[in-house]
Amino acid sequence: MRKIGDFYILAGLIWLVLGMAFGIWMGISQQFNFANSHAHFNLVGFATSVLFGLIYCQYPGMGQSRLAIVQFWLYEIGAVLLVAGKAMVDGGGSDTLVKVGSIVVILGAILMAWIFAKRRALPA
Template sequence: MNRLSLAFFTTGALCVMTGMIWGMIMGSHGDFTLAPAHAHLNLVGWASLALMGTFYALSGKGGRLGWLNYGLSTAGVLVMIPALVVLLSGGKSAEPAVIAGSVLAALGMATFLFVVLSSWRDAKPA
């Protein structure tokens, strides 16, 4: 497995482990106020990153665009999730950070889409 794929999987696994522990804590306390942030961590942090890592492992693609994809997507999670926690806890001042994290995550996904679409020219017929 190449390092780019491993970076995506490592970060994704850290996100899902955090999300699982967080979910257990929420459940044990019966307080699901932060459930939207928990869901975003699992979806953007685990599912999206793992799927991207799978694509890069199978396709052999990567390079600068792949690492840009990783950087933007990871930064999106690292900015958006804590800011969303603050926002959901009543901190209205965190809204710009939630927006910034969302934009970073969307730019990461746009980069990924570009890499996927550009892979069509190298694809072999079935």
């Protein structure tokens, strides 16, 4: 059975490939107004997901609770909403989705911090 850290690292690598593809499209099409979206693909998507995955791998007890699964999905869904919302804003659209995504991402990050802070109480 895969561990939550593995899922986070896999999600991060998917974000990396998507972010690179988006960056290539942005460069080829000269759509540099999407640079902010591109940065969020890589920072919120790739870098943070892989970092969370490495933390879960370093502290395997953190991933044993159902709360870790909730945290994974909360963060990753929030990241999708945030990045899609940033792309909409960069393209001249509404900022509603980026607002929702930002709130969901920060809740996922807060939950990660909570799980990390409580790790001593979790099984090793």
